Amino acid sequence: MDHHQDDTKSSRNYSQSEEDLLELRRGPWTVDEDFTLINYIAHHGEGRWNSLARSAGLKRTGKSCRLRWLNYLRPDVRRGNITLEEQLLILELHSRWGNRWSKIAQHLPGRTDNEIKNYWRTRVQKHAKQLKCDVNSKQFKDTMRYLWMPRLVERIQAAAAAAPNLDVAVALPRPENSSAAASSESFGTPASDLTDCYNNQDCYAANNNQFSYGDQLSLSSPSGYFNQGLDFGGQWAMDGGDASDSLWSVDDVWFLQQQFNTNA
DNA sequence: AATAGATACAACCGCGGAGCT
DNA sequence: GAGCTCCGCGGTTGTATCTAT
Structure with a gap:
């Protein structure tokens, strides 16, 4: 060829x-x-x-x-801000598939691979830069998994509680069918906790506006990057602006940098 | 008000896979 | 099997807009 x-x-x-x-x-x-x-x-x-x-x-x-x-x-292309649910899904799917944007985009109806790629580069990589760590490092991936994603879930829950008539939780689709974690497309990597959630009906309570994901992820990082039982709740900076931009408070960034430095 | 820097997003580029002749 | 074309993916760049000073 x-x-x-x-x-x-x-x-x-x-x-x-x-x-x-x-x-x-x-x-x-x-x-x-x-x-x-x-x-x-x-x-x-x-x-x-x-x-x-x-x-x-x-x-x-x-x-x-x-x-x-x-x-x-394309008429079905969806414009506007990436929602909390979409952010959560992007983080989860990226943790599983890496930079396979088109594959990730298949699970976000109306979103294009280009849009998701741009989101990742502008928002997610920005946070990695803030933390002075590589976006592909285990530390950063654990930060996403054990801090960022649970917080997104918290905020989704909060939004659902604030507007109970909105079917917020249902907006989070399953990334794959129930056999996804065992499929060849998982590249042999262990499924994340959220994937486990998706495959667990008790955990993924999509039909009653409840996530129990946060409970599962309130545990400490198995990698030992974070202190057990550390409560970030009070430091959560809610600026009402773009959802992803308020994920880290100044204190968070400081703390995480300390963690990265001591574990580097 | 001017402007420099940051951010978001549209568009381009190089490459590899697939299919056809 | 070789050569060619098309399609689609991921990385990168260009630029318009926003924000801070």
Whole structure:
């Protein structure tokens, strides 16, 4: 196979003269281009992106058309802030699958891999940076699992309690069918506690607006990074803004840095 | 009000897998 | 089996917007 002579009109690199010849456009899409693409797909369907681009008269690569459609123009694409439930699910699924954004996105209806990837880079990696640790380190992963995720659950519960008519908990989907943890897609890594929760009807009480996840995760970290029974509740900074940004208080960051330093 | 830095997000790029000839 | 094309993924970059000074 030769991957570098491929994609006659999609992924191969064009020389400037070729681009001029084809008048290929790059950069932000215009309203007219969007309209053309939407119209064409409405009449002919999606797929065959290279020929689609040509047939629709768009001076774009097939790749660019595909990306624009999937990430922005698709009618079922969901816009707006990532919800607490979605954050929780992203953290859980990322802990299981790593940077497999498209796979993670499959479990968040309306969200694109690009959006989730951006969320991870801008929010999650920011916290890792704050803590001066690597986002892939065991310490940070445990921090997510034993602090961040339980807190998200707490906040989801709090939101559910504050607005009992809203079906908050139900919004958290199971990431996989019940055999997920045993599937080959788990890459042989142990399922996280939350995965265990998902596979445990008692724990994942999706139908009564209750999570018992927090109870299970209030235990101390098995890795010994955190003191047993440490209560972060009083330090929880609720600024009412973006949900993920208030996950760490100044005290939290200080404490976690101490933990990382002593365990490094 | 100006501006520098930070943040969020849209878009591009390189690459690998799959399928077809 | 080799060569080619298409598709899709993950990493990266560019830029518009927001925030702090």
